[in-house]
Amino acid sequence: MRGGRHIAAVTGASFDLAAGQCLALVGESGCGKSVLASALLGLLPGNAQTAGTALLHGEAAADDAVDLLTASERTLARTVRGRRIGLVPQSPAAHLTPVRTVRGQLAETLRELNRTPRSALPAAVRAAADRAAFPAELLDRYPHELSGGLAQRAATALALVGGAPLLLADEPTTGLDRDLVDRTADELRRHADDGRALLMITHDLAAAQRIADRVAVMYAGRIVELTDAAGFFGTPGPRHPYARGLLAALPERDFRPIPGLPPELGDLPGGCAFAPRCPRATDRCASAPVLADGVACHHAEEPVRA
Numbered sequence: 001m002r003g004g005r006h007i008a009a010v011t012g013a014s015f016d017l018a019a020g021q022c023l024a025l026v027g028e029s030g031c032g033k034s035v036l037a038s039a040l041l042g043l044l045p046g047n048a049q050t051a052g053t054a055l056l057h058g059e060a061a062a063d064d065a066v067d068l069l070t071a072s073e074r075t076l077a078r079t080v081r082g083r084r085i086g087l088v089p090q091s092p093a094a095h096l097t098p099v100r101t102v103r104g105q106l107a108e109t110l111r112e113l114n115r116t117p118r119s120a121l122p123a124a125v126r127a128a129a130d131r132a133a134f135p136a137e138l139l140d141r142y143p144h145e146l147s148g149g150l151a152q153r154a155a156t157a158l159a160l161v162g163g164a165p166l167l168l169a170d171e172p173t174t175g176l177d178r179d180l181v182d183r184t185a186d187e188l189r190r191h192a193d194d195g196r197a198l199l200m201i202t203h204d205l206a207a208a209q210r211i212a213d214r215v216a217v218m219y220a221g222r223i224v225e226l227t228d229a230a231g232f233f234g235t236p237g238p239r240h241p242y243a244r245g246l247l248a249a250l251p252e253r254d255f256r257p258i259p260g261l262p263p264e265l266g267d268l269p270g271g272c273a274f275a276p277r278c279p280r281a282t283d284r285c286a287s288a289p290v291l292a293d294g295v296a297c298h299h300a301e302e303p304v305r306a
């Protein structure tokens, strides 16, 4: 940033995601979810720095793995984006081509990724739109003529077209009514059930609960809990105090917000970033806990205070 300031948008994130699985990445606004997704697609701004590895394996041998963090722009553009990794972007309006109708964009994507023959295009376009509940009668609209929810559906339809082995869906249910949320989530789940992988970034814990196999909770740029969805949403529940707070804040649960605000990522405390808001914090939290056995907290195993 200007003045030599750094923002640690994502720190030490480590996870794997297998074919056939859905991992939900959840956390408050600004915690680094989209930056993580952008890093995997080589779409970070030019001033961003990355370290580490992000291996994308192919279906066959391990030797066709690509390190997404070091791959060339050429490789990413030609073989990764759209083909090996599909993206439902967080701001679909900004990603849709402004001068082409939804029909035109779907047709082009079908031709490019699936080699759909011209004669089969009209039906294929309608089928692709239908998968994301995009109304057939609005296919001739341009992106600026779409509401947020419709743009979202168009972007989801486009992302599903290629059947990419990994789908990154960044807030794919924003702006949709509850029944459409469920329908969209189920369609994304089907993508995973077809033997592909789905990384779903979402604020919507109900949608995550509906379709995720595993959950990763991010706080202030770090994954603080990574665990099976069934145990997370059911019994025994989350183990990290922040994750417990996220669930407790839901209207259908306690409806009790976590007090305080997340820290500035440009000015993170030395120890556990959640400590200032944490009911369990002690002196031990002055050192940053590492993710071990699925949770990054010095007090994860202690009984919860009422």
Ligand SMILES: Nc1ncnc2c1ncn2[C@@H]1O[C@H](COP(=O)(O)OP(=O)(O)OP(=O)(O)O)[C@@H](O)[C@H]1O
Pocket: 007, 009, 027, 028, 029, 030, 031, 032, 033, 034, 035, 036, 045, 090, 265
């Ligand atoms: N291009 C950028 N330049 C500077 N800071 C950025 C940039 N992009 C993201 N950030 C910062 O990185 C942090 C993480 O942002 P990110 O968009 O990943 O959050 P998020 O978890 O996706 O939140 P939301 O739920 O609001 O989409 C934020 O604090 C944001 O201000």
Ligand code: NI
Pocket: 033, 034, 035, 090, 170
């Ligand atoms: Ni985001």
